[in-house]
Amino acid sequence: MRDILTDRPPGCVAQLTRRALGAALLLPAAARAQGPNGGSSTRPVTIIAPFGPGTPPDLVARMLAEALQRQRAQPFVVDNRPGASGTIGAAAVARAAPDGQTLLIATGTAAMNVSLFRSLPYDPVGSFAPVVLLASVPFAIIAHPAAGATLPEVVARARANPGRVNYATPGVGTPHHVATEMLRQRTGIQIEHVPYRAAGGAVADILNGTVSLMFLPAPQAVELSRDGRVRVLAVATEARLPELPAVPTTAEAGVPDMLMSDWYGLFAPGATPPDTVLRLNEAVNAVLPAMTQPLAAQGMTSLGGPPERLRALFAAEIARWAAVIRTGGISAE
Structure with a gap:
């Protein structure tokens, strides 16, 4: 790639x-x-x-x-x-x-x-x-703060509680869904899919904690993270993004071959x-x-x-x- x-x-x-x-x-x-x-x-x-x-x-x-x-x-x-x-x-x-x-x-x-x-x-x-x-x-992985502070922490929580961690998407077969399925396959975790009719509803439920995590285009992730209501866990890129210098890549967070x-x-x-x-x-x-x-x-x-x-x-x-x-x-x- x-x-x-x-x-x-x-x-x-x-x-x-x-x-x-x-x-x-x-x-x-x-x-x-x-x-x-x-x-x-x-x-x-x-x-x-x-x-x-x-x-x-x-x-x-x-x-x-x-x-x-x-x-x-x-x-x-x-x-x-x-x-x-x-x-x-x-x-x-x-x-x-x-x-x-x-x-x-x-x-x-x-x-x-x-x-x-x-x-x-x-x-x-x-x-x-x-x-x-x-x-x-590029895409990034965001999560409600209650889900975990880092991607390894969220993955560990999902491994310890199969099917108890959920994720949002704007619908079945969307890039957000396919990207999260790739994450699931790369990590071996079992997480529950919660599909919405559009991204707005999915994001709203990430913000209120109804669902734990979601893939989003990085610019949206940056905006949502400004006030601390969500965490950006990782960016699915080969190098860190200038606008998110403290956020690791997926490979740095322990999930190699996870570009999106x-x-x-x-x-x-x-x-x-x-x-x-x-x-x-x-x-x-x-x-x-x-x-x-x-x-x-x-x-x-x-x-x-x-x-x-x-x-x-x-x-x-x-x-x-x-x-x-x-x-x-x-x-x-």
Whole structure:
């Protein structure tokens, strides 16, 4: 995972994309309005966000649409298609014409869905052409103070009381659920799953002590821990986070091979010509520097790189989560 997700690709994408962005801004509007297939186009490009308005994928999609619209002098619109853990929106892109005019913002959930659903209305690999890896956000483990002061303490308590320690998630098959199942498998503990309909209810019951622990994106964990109502037990990353310097990584807390980050990638329909994919990739890499601060404000790290980087990550994530989901007997249906 380190080489795929956290390391910058060879050639320093950040420097290359800064130069590309500067060059793009010097082009006349007519040149920047070139369509995905190389010709002049004013047709709107649709970016499908397979989750609802205000969710992280929607925010990333809107940042990207705004940045690309400024760069290319071409309309980019966001179309929210929520439902079925993102599979409804993904199916719409799988069926779209492979002309670069319809794109998908996918998250790490897309890799989990391959194993969570008995069948999908598309080929999870063949129906999509990876364009670019956009951003990632790490996860952390939080707990009510009564559950324990450290992750080893919580694990020891769970071992001594099988089934008596519980955890919250926003629902069956969510990244929060799959991540906690991975923790359970890595430690051998028996803990009780308490699924909610949304993250808000789960967080509320962590705060009042009804449930003991929960995986959350690190930015949310930071905010919740400011007043001491929850503890951040560990971050599921290779290195400690600057915003949580005193919080150990999961490996430091005694749980190795326990990495968890959500990621955001841009995909096109599977039959999209390689030259169209390359043009889209170059366009997005050119605007990512301008998105770095807005993404950081949401706790995300901008990434970028060639299509192969996203393709490799997606394949690795499908295999990694398949093992966890199969062992845990998790199903979204």
